[in-house]
Amino acid sequence: MTLKRPLIAWNRRKIVYDATVLSLAALFAFGHYAFAAMTGLETGRPAILRALGATAFALATIAILIGPAARLAPKLFLPVLYNRRHLGVIAFLIMGGHVGLALTDPAAAPLIEDFAAARLAGAIESGSAFAAPFRLYGLAAFLIFALMAATSHDFWLSRLSPRRWKALHMAVYAAFALCLLHIVAGALQTGKGARVLLGTAGAAGAVAAVIHLAAASRKTPRxxxxxxxxxxxxxxxxxxxxxxxxxxxxxxxxxxxxxxxxxxxxxxxxxxxxxxxxxxxxxxxxxxxxxxxxxxxxxxxxxxxxxxxxxxxxxxxxxxxxxxxxxxxxxxx
Ligand code: HEM
Ligand code: FES
CATH class of the missing domain: 2.102.10.10 (Rieske [2Fe-2S] iron-sulphur domain)
Structure with missing residues (x-):
């Protein structure tokens, strides 16, 4: 008798993993909100929007770093790598909350205005990637994450073949770069908390680059x-x-x-x-x-x-x- 491989199903380990990620994410988002409220930066809807964006970005950064980190220190990081797809999907759901709040904000201009030819031409003329409407970078990143979340299940893995599936999921690096542009351009364009944001985005980008280079130098096969x-x-x-x-x-x-x-x-x-x-x-x-x-x-x-x-x-x-x-x-x- 031959058997097809079972899909990696729900088990106790996965439930504990997801519960831990969700609890840590809730703690991070709450801490972000509390910090903004206590320092008098903002409260209410804008603070929730930022807290969700920051939490989703933190989880996406961990999801990207965990592969090379597990290569450098397998004992420590393999348990986190084990269910990385769920980590990515949880990040995407929290991102959905951030995007939903941003797109339904009555005080914000409709997103369609960011596509105005005059705005885009002005950004191209300035020659700076940070001059383009920052929400468009967020939108592009969100669409890529949506495609990856939708195809994250083993069903798509077997439909697409592991090679194609992996190639598709490499797009996470493009989405991450777009997130960094969204955050930095947003901070520059709105001027809100610019120093903290620039520092965070710069640090996340630098850590991602350093860990990947270190792991690549270890992995490069003879x-x-x-x-x-x-x-x-x-x-x-x-x-x-x-x-x-x-x-x-x-x-x-x-x-x-x-x-x-x-x-x-x-x-x-x-x-x-x-x-x-x-x-x-x-x-x-x-x-x-x-x-x-x-x-x-x-x-x-x-x-x-x-x-x-x-x-x-x-x-x-x-x-x-x-x-x-x-x-x-x-x-x-
Ligand atoms: C249609 C898509 C999106 C829209 C319309 C949007 C909108 C916004 C807005 C209005 C802000 C506040 C900017 C400011 O006042 O300085 C913001 C900040 C932010 N967004 Fe998005 N966003 C989108 C997608 C994303 C995605 C995919 C991520 C990825 C995780 C993300 C992460 C962030 C982060 C980390 C911040 C800064 C939070 C902070 O201040 O700590 N956004 N976004
Ligand atoms: S068992 Fe999933 S990649 Fe080997």
Missing amino acids: RARRKRMKDWLDAGPADRLAAGAALIVRLPGDRDAAIFRTPEGLFALSNACSHQMGPLGEGCVRAGVVTCPWHGYEFDLRTGRAPAPYTDRVPVYAVREEGGRLLVKSTPD
Whole structure:
């Protein structure tokens, strides 16, 4: 009998995760509102609008940072990465509250006025991205987040294929940049709390850039060099791969293989999990089986197959040690 993978369903861990995120978000929004009220900045509707915007932005920033952070310190951050899609959807729902309040504000000009040709031409003429109506940046970001939230379910993952789904969800970086423009341009154009806002947006952008660069420098796989023997590639000195560890190697065609050294010998699998392309090389290996660090799919190191009754598998590469070097085959078995 074969079984299709069940969709990652609701479970106790997910409920605790969502409840924690919602409680922390409520605390943050309340703190934001209380600060604005106590310092005499504003109260009521405008303060709620800002508190919701700031909370949604904080959650979106965490959702973006959690991937690279988990690569740098897996023990600490993998539990947060586990349900990142829910984090993104919660951020989107809070964003919806912010956008709803902004668009129904009787004191604000209708959004359509931001599209006026004269305003846009003036912004282009000024040559500054911060001169364009800040609400339009927010609108563009919101539409991207809406598309991602709508396709976040595993149903769309299997309809679109993991590769296309992942490419679509890379748009989160464009949405994040648009949010930063929305916040900075908004602060400059309205002059309200400009210093705090500019500081926050600058800090979030800088932290995101630094963590991504640090994680990328760790992750960048070694590019295997071509050896004389056809199809076998040199993955570097064998002593680089300690017992119980994995080494990620870039193969021709921009594929990554993960080479594992276990008590049973050397094994190499595609580094991309068949579920959502999670990094198998960062997974835990027990009894010849690697567990994907993202959602726990398992694969036999010898065959690349998931344990029965599941039928999915990842490509397996031949690997061997010769003259103190690791050699991996460039095409899967
Ligand atoms: C149609 C879409 C949107 C509209 C019309 C809109 C409107 C506004 C308005 C009117 C403000 C107050 C600006 C000021 O007085 O300085 C604001 C601030 C803000 N918005 Fe939006 N927004 C939109 C989308 C978004 C999105 C997608 C995010 C992402 C999280 C976002 C995050 C923020 C943040 C963080 C602030 C500053 C809050 C603070 O003062 O701490 N907005 N937005
Ligand atoms: S990416 Fe979800 S289990 Fe591997």
